[in-house]
Structures are given as structure tokens and as C-alpha cells.
Amino acid sequence: MERLQKVIAQAGITSRRKAEKLIEDGQVKVNGKTVKELGTKVSPSDEIEVDGVPIDKEEPVYFLFYKPSGVISSVKDEKGRKVVTDYFAEIEQRIFPVGRLDYDTSGLLLLTNDGDFANTLMHPKFHVDKHYVAKVRGIPSKEELRKLSNGIRLEDGYTAPAKVKLKSMDRRKNTAIIEMTIHEGRNRQVRRMFEAIGYPVQKLKREGYGYLNLNGLNPGEARELTPHEVKQIRNLAVT
Template identity: 75%
Template sequence: MERLQKVIAQAGVASRRKAEELITQGRVSVNGEVVTELGTKVTPRKDKVEVDGVPIDREEPVYFMLYKPTGVISSVKDDKGRKVVTDFIDSEQRLFPVGRLDYDTSGLLLLTNDGEFANQLMHPKYKVGKMYIAKVKGIPTRESLRQLERGIMLEDGKTAPARVKFVSGNKSQGTSIIEITIHEGKNRQVRRMFEAIGHPVLKLKREMYGFLNLKGLNSGEARELRPHEVKQLREIVEKNKCN
């Protein structure tokens, strides 16, 4: 038997945290009876689980990597009719993005129907690194970059230490290229971190997620992750879970 929220998450309906909210809100039923207790356990292949009256289907888990273009919403739908990340992937499964990239940020984004796995990848305690290349205004001093390495106090809390590398500076244009790796996912975090040290981001691209990179993909293209890549991501999560 498995916890109800885990079964919902593995069906790709929502992350485990969101599944817990659905349960406490009385939107989940098991064998026709509404369940609101988070400790409830079910047998996935025998018990009939419904969310908002709709039976959940245990789909085969799939994992995709997308080179997200700028001007695209990291969501499965948009009430303003703008392009969303799932528009770029042809899949019968109900995919959702693992975290998000801002509308005006491009780069590597993972999508899956495995809510439990997505929740682990997004949680900062598992320390899955995300590397960005930022073009910023001005040329930061070494001390400014050290502030990013130590952690920056933002309105929603202090960021964890980041890995930062100065790539190049253009004095005539007054811009710099900085490589930064974080393992959190606060809203517009990288942009806010650079704003905090007085060097606003002009252009931002996520180059890597863990060990994955964009090699072989053009903007707007996607591919399914290979089994050994999924296995390696799981190993990173398990390793950091024990630390």
C-alpha cells in the first residue's frame, strides 16, 4: 500500500505537496468516499482514486528535456493564449514542467508526468544544481560576485551559496557575461540576485540542469531523456537525501 498523495503525484495529476492540498480540501475520494486524512494509504491497482470526481490513471512515467525559447510560459495552459512549454512536445501523457523558467528566460527545462520525482528535483534540500549564463549590465567587482557566492538576502529570504564564474566583460558596451549555478528555485531568483548587487540581467539562459545540457538541441526542440539519464538524476537525489 502507498500513501494517497504519493499515488496522486505518480499519476501526474499534481506534485505531492499539491496532492496533499487536494486531499485536505476534500477534493479526493477513494472508492466513492471523500478522504481528507493525509496518512491514508491505498492499493493503487485495486482502490479507485478520484480527484474532483475524475478517476486518476497511472500512466507510464515519461521524462523530457526542452530547450525553452524566450516568450514562452512555463505552464500547461495560459489564459491569455500565449505559447506554453507543452506546445513543443508531442506526448499522449499529461506533462507538466519541473519548476519553471521565466517568460523572458530561455534554456533547459524538464517536463514529466512523474509528480513525485519532479517534487524531489525541485526541492532545494536535494541540491540539484542549475547553471545559468547571464548577460548583465555593468562589470561586477570580485567582491560583488562573492556576495552571490555567500548568499544574497532577498525579500523572501536569503539565498543559498551559489557558484559564480566571471566569463567576460565588455567595457565599451558596459556589459558582462557571468556563469552562476544555484540549486533553489525562488521566483525570478537569478535576476533578483543580480539586481541586489546592482547589475540587472539583460539576458538569461539556463545551460544545465544537474549534469544535463542542451547539446544537440535548438531553441524550441525537445527530446525524451534516456533511461541512464533518469537513473543518474535519481542517484543525485538519493545521494543528497542521505547527506
């Protein structure tokens, strides 16, 4: 037996908090009867409707995917470009990406059909470290990198402090490889941070998400998370 709002969230319809509001507003039915009690528990055999539409109750699944560059972090694309779910054609569940990686960014991306899990990880108040490796044009000084570490002003406000480390440099090609760890999830944030100090990103890869990494995977490959990993990452988000 699961709480009704959790089942609705796991179906990917909305967050658990918004599911609670739907229940309180009388927009949810269980076995044909309107339910307004938040403590209501349901079984897999119960029929649940939200705004008159039955929800499909699927077993939650969780995948770690090595997204290649040149792929859209979405379930479909109006321009017909390749999307991440194209790599999961044999998966029966209706999975979707947790957050996104830019079209031209590669690396670790989670996919699931658990809306509650996804909303928890993406909520701004929860801090999950995201580890990136960037190749930039130019070689930033320690002082310039310190600006990123302390937080830098972007058009949508100051960034939170970040962990930044110069990994290597190529003076002949005038490029540098820099590691950066952030916990925010603003649009194109890492690229915009480097642009703000005058060092545009040529290549960007997300190598880590919380405790998770890409070990053993090649671009375009995925693996299912273990129950322990799901619990770990969920606990990390809410602590």
C-alpha cells in the same frame, strides 16, 4: 504492482505525502472500495478514485526541453501567449513543466506527467544544481561577485552560497558574461541577485540542471530522458 500513493502522485494530482493524507482521510477508493491502508499496492487494471474522480494512469514520461525566450513555462496562458506544452502537441500524455523559467529566460526545462518526480525536484529541502549564464549591464568587480558567492540579502531573505565566475567582458559595450550555479528555485532569483549588486541582467540562459545539459538541442527542441538519466536526477535530488 505499485504503492497507491505513488500511483496517485504519478498521475500529477498531488505530491506523494499529500496522497498519503488523502488515503488516511478516506478520500481514495480502489475498485469502488475506500482504502485507508498506506501499504496498499495496486495494479494497472485497478480503478482508482480520488474524491470521487477517477484518475488516469499514464505511463510516466520525462522530457528535456530547450525553452526559447518569450515562452511561458505553463500548460496554458490566459493572455494567449505561447506556452511550453505547445511544443509537445503530438505527445498523448498530459505533461507539465517541473518548476519554471521566466518568460524572458531561455534554457533547460524538464517536463513530465510524473507528479511525484516533479514534487521531489521542486521541494526546497532537496538541492539540485542549476547552472546559468547571464549577460549583465556593467562589469562587476571580484568583490561584488564575491557577495553573490557568499549569499546576498533579497526581499525574501538571504540566498544560499552560489558558484559565480566571470566568463568574459566587453569594455566597449560595458557588458559582462557571468556563469552562476545555484540550487535554490526562488522566483526570478538570478535576475534579482544581480540587480541587488547593481548589474541588471540583459539576457539569461539555464544551461544545466544537475547532470543534464542542452548538448545537441536548439531552442524549441526536446528529447526524452533515458531511464538512467531519470534515476540519476532523482537520486541527486534526495542525496
